[in-house]
Amino acid sequence: MTVFLHTAGKGASCPYCGHFSHRLHSYYSRHIQDLEVYGHTLELVIKVGKYYCENVSCPRKIFCEPLSFLARRYGRRSYLVEERIRSISLELTSRKASSLLQLFHITASSSSCLRILHTVAGNIILCK
Numbered sequence: 001m002t003v004f005l006h007t008a009g010k011g012a013s014c015p016y017c018g019h020f021s022h023r024l025h026s027y028y029s030r031h032i033q034d035l036e037v038y039g040h041t042l043e044l045v046i047k048v049g050k051y052y053c054e055n056v057s058c059p060r061k062i063f064c065e066p067l068s069f070l071a072r073r074y075g076r077r078s079y080l081v082e083e084r085i086r087s088i089s090l091e092l093t094s095r096k097a098s099s100l101l102q103l104f105h106i107t108a109s110s111s112s113c114l115r116i117l118h119t120v121a122g123n124i125i126l127c128k
Contacts, residue, residue, distance in 0.1 A: 001040045006047035012065040019055040025062050026050045032071050034078045036105040044070075044078070081106055082116060089113040 011022040032044045048065050071078050077085075085108050089097040094110035094117075101108050108116075 001037055002043045002045060004045050004047075007049060007065050007067075009049065009065055012049065012051050012063070014051075014053040014055065014058060014060060014063050015066065016060040016063070017053065017055045017058040019053060019058060021051045021054050021063075023052040023054060024049055025052050028064070030067065030071075032067075032076060032078055033081055033107065035080050035084065039105070041105040041107075046070075085113055085116050089117050 011020055013020045027047050027049055030044075030046045030048050032046065034042045034044050036042055046067065048067065050062055050064050053060050053063055066073070072082075075082075084104065084106060085097070085101060088100055091097075092100065094113040097113045098108055098110045101113075
């Protein structure tokens with residue numbers, strides 16, 4: 001199941017300098033895997049705006065609207081999907097977790113399960 005969305009913003013803040021811009025450059029589509037709906041895989045296709053940074057001293061000339069409420073930067077899975085992968089991977093081996101996740105209509109290889117667990121381990125070490 002694919003759901004097409006677009007952001008409603010009329011501008012965004014530059015992630016480098018923080019300057020707010022209304023000047024649109026273009027659009028691009030982000031594909032994000034989300035939790036299943038009625039037993040079907042759900043993919044969100046979001047039309048996101050790219051903007052010119054109008055701050056002349058900023059080295060970044062073009063930037064994209066953030067979707068930090070939904071997924072990580074450059075991420076292809078929602079936070080909810082990552083949490084499900086993390087919770088299952090903590091209980092099982094990565095191969096078994098990958099197989100079980102297919103029943104939940106989540107595509108994740110055993111390497112992906114391990115990578116997500118490594119990010120958790122890195123956060124725990126940083127907190128100590």
